[in-house]
Amino acid sequence: MMTCGKRIVRILSCIVAAMALVALVACSSGSGGTAVTTSSSSGSAAAEAEKAIGANETWSVFIYMCGSNLETQAGYATDNLVELQGATTAKNVNFVLETGGANEWWNNVVSADYIERYTVSDGKLFQQEQLPRTSMGDSDTLADFLTWGVKTYPADHYMLVFWDHGGGSLSGVCQDELDYDTLTLPEIRDGIAAANVTFDVVGFDTCLMATLENAQLLAPYADYMVASEEVEPACGWAWADWPAWFEKPTGGVAGLGQVICDSYLAKCQANKVASTATLSVVDLSRIGDVASAFETAARDMASATEKPSPMQRLEQQARNVQAFGHANYLEGYTDMVDLRDLMECTSESVSSAASVEKAIDKAVVYEVHGPQSAKSTGLSVFYPLKIDYDTFVKYFELSTENDLDNIPYLQFLAAEADSYDKVDWNNEGVKGLDPIREDDALGAFSVSSHIDSDGRYIVDITGNTEFVADATKCQIGQLLDDGSVAMLGSDNNLDLDIDPNGAVHYADRFEGGWYKIGDAYVYADIVDQVAIDDKPAYNLYSTPVEWTTKSSRGTTMTYRTNLLSMYDYATNSYEVLCVYDDAEDGMVAKATAALSEGDQLRFLVSRTIGGKTESGSTGTITWTDDTKMTMAFAGNATYVYMVTVTDLFGNEYTPDPALITYSGGKRTAELAKLNQL
Numbered sequence: 001m002m003t004c005g006k007r008i009v010r011i012l013s014c015i016v017a018a019m020a021l022v023a024l025v026a027c028s029s030g031s032g033g034t035a036v037t038t039s040s041s042s043g044s045a046a047a048e049a050e051k052a053i054g055a056n057e058t059w060s061v062f063i064y065m066c067g068s069n070l071e072t073q074a075g076y077a078t079d080n081l082v083e084l085q086g087a088t089t090a091k092n093v094n095f096v097l098e099t100g101g102a103n104e105w106w107n108n109v110v111s112a113d114y115i116e117r118y119t120v121s122d123g124k125l126f127q128q129e130q131l132p133r134t135s136m137g138d139s140d141t142l143a144d145f146l147t148w149g150v151k152t153y154p155a156d157h158y159m160l161v162f163w164d165h166g167g168g169s170l171s172g173v174c175q176d177e178l179d180y181d182t183l184t185l186p187e188i189r190d191g192i193a194a195a196n197v198t199f200d201v202v203g204f205d206t207c208l209m210a211t212l213e214n215a216q217l218l219a220p221y222a223d224y225m226v227a228s229e230e231v232e233p234a235c236g237w238a239w240a241d242w243p244a245w246f247e248k249p250t251g252g253v254a255g256l257g258q259v260i261c262d263s264y265l266a267k268c269q270a271n272k273v274a275s276t277a278t279l280s281v282v283d284l285s286r287i288g289d290v291a292s293a294f295e296t297a298a299r300d301m302a303s304a305t306e307k308p309s310p311m312q313r314l315e316q317q318a319r320n321v322q323a324f325g326h327a328n329y330l331e332g333y334t335d336m337v338d339l340r341d342l343m344e345c346t347s348e349s350v351s352s353a354a355s356v357e358k359a360i361d362k363a364v365v366y367e368v369h370g371p372q373s374a375k376s377t378g379l380s381v382f383y384p385l386k387i388d389y390d391t392f393v394k395y396f397e398l399s400t401e402n403d404l405d406n407i408p409y410l411q412f413l414a415a416e417a418d419s420y421d422k423v424d425w426n427n428e429g430v431k432g433l434d435p436i437r438e439d440d441a442l443g444a445f446s447v448s449s450h451i452d453s454d455g456r457y458i459v460d461i462t463g464n465t466e467f468v469a470d471a472t473k474c475q476i477g478q479l480l481d482d483g484s485v486a487m488l489g490s491d492n493n494l495d496l497d498i499d500p501n502g503a504v505h506y507a508d509r510f511e512g513g514w515y516k517i518g519d520a521y522v523y524a525d526i527v528d529q530v531a532i533d534d535k536p537a538y539n540l541y542s543t544p545v546e547w548t549t550k551s552s553r554g555t556t557m558t559y560r561t562n563l564l565s566m567y568d569y570a571t572n573s574y575e576v577l578c579v580y581d582d583a584e585d586g587m588v589a590k591a592t593a594a595l596s597e598g599d600q601l602r603f604l605v606s607r608t609i610g611g612k613t614e615s616g617s618t619g620t621i622t623w624t625d626d627t628k629m630t631m632a633f634a635g636n637a638t639y640v641y642m643v644t645v646t647d648l649f650g651n652e653y654t655p656d657p658a659l660i661t662y663s664g665g666k667r668t669a670e671l672a673k674l675n676q677l
Contacts, residue, residue, distance in 0.1 A: 575629060
């Protein structure tokens with residue numbers, strides 16, 4: 001590689017040994033499952049018919065590494081740098097790196113006080129420039145790096161990789177923790193456009209960026225996008241392996257994408273994080289066809305909002321879609337779902353769904369996914385499972401100001417957010433709708449509860465039940481001697497019955513059992529219910545924990561985080577999958593971490609008394625590879641059992657809950673007043 005470095009530095013081997021991750025992101029032993037590799041209907045990416053790339057053609061690979069708290073807290077960026085330094089690299093390839101955005105770097109080379117530029121070759125970092133610190137979340141910083149890079153390292157081919165957090169279409173990537181600034185999708189586009197070249201590949205070693213909206217903005221400036229629909233583990237791409245492709249560049253540029261995907265999946269499998277892993281290669285020349293087909297489909301979605309019954313049917317169908325990141329009130333919302341699966345789930349309501357599916361099959365030339373991302377097909381879209389006006393405005397501005405041009409979809413989202421009348425659709429030049437409004441739902445039905453002759457708690461919904469969206473979740477707590485309620489979490493153990501006159505009844509199936517991990521009962525909130533081929537496949541649960549672990553660097557650290565666990569309908573068994581952080585301002589942490597032998601888990605719980613909430617714990621365990629999650633009888637006690645019904649606009653209705661008491665092997669139930677708990 002041709003370089004003229006001003007300063008040559010090398011991370012010493014003794015320091016490299018100390019730079020191993022705090023704990024490579026992994027699920028517990030045995031929980032990785034068998035990852036699934038799939039490709040488009042046209043075959044593997046390596047077999048795609050495209051221009052072959054000669055072994056001597058030159059490449060410049062630009063890496064935009066915003067260290068953020070991923071580096072400051074655990075040195076994840078340093079670990080990937082160490083991998084890249086050890087990679088086999090061809091002489092005709094320049095690896096060009098820009099660093100910044102972290103309060104601290106876990107090596108003796110990179111400084112947090114500057115924006116720095118390096119090249120990588122022969123196991124060394126060559127510093128090329130040291131600049132005054134600017135925000136890595138600013139498009140000008142990205143533009144300056146790429147403009148300089150293309151001028152300094154001209155090549156036959158160009159590749160760009162973003163490294164850091166990712167938050168999907170609304171949040172973007174690269175959250176600079178010094179300036180608390182993030183690159184939005186328009187800023188990514190503007191920075192790339194400034195380089196004035198066409199990139200062969202734009203990649204995202206970040207979470208949640210394999211989105212339709214991202215692909216649309218990148219399409220004029222790049223041939224392929226490589227990104228993940230789901231949250232990435234902190235170990236990230238296999239930086240030690242995929243650069244070897246440049247020595248024997250088979251399969252064209254799509255072949256490079258396939259190697260990145262396969263090596264990433266292999267790394268995830270080796271570290272037992274393949275369970276939820278996803279990565280895909282998207283042909284950006286075909287993304288216009290996807291967007292056009294989706295616009296047609298969105299007309300049906302928008303039309304469904306004009307009457308309650310079609311809107312209810314569409315919403316209920318969409319609840320089975322594969323969602324990514326976080327989608328619950330405890331951890332935040334990232335609002336990204338698999339686009340193809342959305343069309344499959346709603347195909348009865350969307351007449352042109354098959355056209356969208358066919359367009360995606362052509363655009364996604366290769367993708368890999370794990371068993372808990374079973375319905376991932378390589379391209380996601382913004383679809384809020386819960387939307388408010390502010391969220392709608394953000395997406396409206398992203399779309400209309402950047403010519404994404406799907407006005408029917410914006411109409412659908414506006415109706416879902418009860419914000420349709422706040423937009424002048426005449427200015428958008430489209431046919432107006434007459435969607436139902438939130439006021440139509442209020443008072444349209446009534447919710448009550450009673451105890452039946454068998455002692456079961458029943459929630460009754462009468463009136464115009466077409467306005468009901470969901471009532472499939474129950475919340476359970478334990479009534480303590482001092483009158484406080486210790487919340488146990490939520491589940492979906494309800495029976496549904498619809499009588500001939502249309503009234504809806506939900507009955508409890510509570511038998512006094514709750515979740516244990518090891519020998520401690522835990523708070524567990526159901527965060528996703530996944531159906532495959534219209535049959536329940538698995539439930540995912542989140543448990544807040546205080547986690548103490550010793551890193552490979554010898555440091556003991558304690559984190560407030562969450563356990564992700566699963567109930568598998570096929571095996572009737574439970575399993576702890578991994579540890580992961582909450583969403584923060586739309587950004588999802590790549591910095592989830594492994595459970596290892598000897599880790600301490602303190603299970604957190606909230607207690608409510610007199611309208612005030614206090615935090616506490618249900619116990620602490622020491623994790624071992626033999627630790628199991630089970631359902632067990634929670635003991636003779638009185639349990640608070642309540643069901644919340646939501647209407648089509650997200651309004652909640654909670655009837656009087658039940659007090660279910662187990663004593664001497666017998667169960668009794670009575671109604672309680674909600675305002676007295």
